[in-house]
Amino acid sequence: MVTVDTPVLGARDTDRRRSVRLPAGMHFANLPALTPRAEDDLPAHRRVYVERLDPTLTWQDITWLVELTDLPVVVKGVLRPDDAARAVEHGAAAVWVSNHGARNLDTVVPTAVALPAVAAEVGGRVPVLVDSGVRRGVDVLKALCLGADAVFVGRPYLWGLAAAGREGALAALHMLDTELRMAMGLCGARDLSALGPDLIWR
Numbered sequence: 001m002v003t004v005d006t007p008v009l010g011a012r013d014t015d016r017r018r019s020v021r022l023p024a025g026m027h028f029a030n031l032p033a034l035t036p037r038a039e040d041d042l043p044a045h046r047r048v049y050v051e052r053l054d055p056t057l058t059w060q061d062i063t064w065l066v067e068l069t070d071l072p073v074v075v076k077g078v079l080r081p082d083d084a085a086r087a088v089e090h091g092a093a094a095v096w097v098s099n100h101g102a103r104n105l106d107t108v109v110p111t112a113v114a115l116p117a118v119a120a121e122v123g124g125r126v127p128v129l130v131d132s133g134v135r136r137g138v139d140v141l142k143a144l145c146l147g148a149d150a151v152f153v154g155r156p157y158l159w160g161l162a163a164a165g166r167e168g169a170l171a172a173l174h175m176l177d178t179e180l181r182m183a184m185g186l187c188g189a190r191d192l193s194a195l196g197p198d199l200i201w202r
């Protein structure tokens with residue numbers, strides 16, 4: 001789902017294409033498929049995506065997966081209420097509202113915008129999870145108010161890890177926890193059950 005007021009392809013896209021190329025002679029040691037080849041007409045990361053995207057997948061594949069395992073199958077990347085309903089109908093144990101950190105599709109809808117309608121559609125039948133762009137405790141608070149049962153982060157703890165190893169990753173999570181508690185206190189919320197849409201000013 002993309003917003004319509006900006007072009008899908010533009011100058012930024014071209015810039016990004018250039019920026020993902022490695023310097024000559026370097027390669028991704030553990031990701032050989034990402035190493036640029038002279039004959040490539042697509043940047044390496046795009047080639048990987050194009051080769052991995054399977055246009056034959058259907059919702060029946062979710063049912064097949066669910067029947068194959070006792071593990072909970074969670075459908076991630078849901079942004080539309082109708083897709084959320086399909087995920088539940090096909091046996092998903094949870095619906096994960098995500099745009100994968102807005103790293104893949106330019107102008108993709110923010111998850112804070114998509115979340116309320118998805119949560120309403122799911123209606124408590126399974127947990128609703130969310131990620132993408134959560135950077136501060138107040139972001140966690142807003143996501144919980146907008147209908148999420150749990151909130152995830154991708155890059156923040158990786159940045160902590162890169163900066164200071166295990167302690168850095170823990171510090172990133174601790175900061176989110178502290179900020180969430182502070183934001184809750186400042187909103188007059190004693191516990192998580194007090195978080196709801198009434199705390200959100202639109």
Ligand SMILES: Cc1cc2nc3c(=O)[nH]c(=O)nc-3n(C[C@H](O)[C@H](O)[C@H](O)COP(=O)(O)O)c2cc1C
Pocket residue numbers: 076098099100101102131132133134152153154155156
């Ligand atoms: C380096 C990197 C690789 C990722 N690879 C995948 C992936 O293979 N499949 C997927 O569903 N999400 C992938 N994600 C998205 C994360 O699972 C997560 O949805 C996203 O990072 C959350 O947004 P945030 O980083 O803004 O917190 C990746 C994220 C990063 C940063």
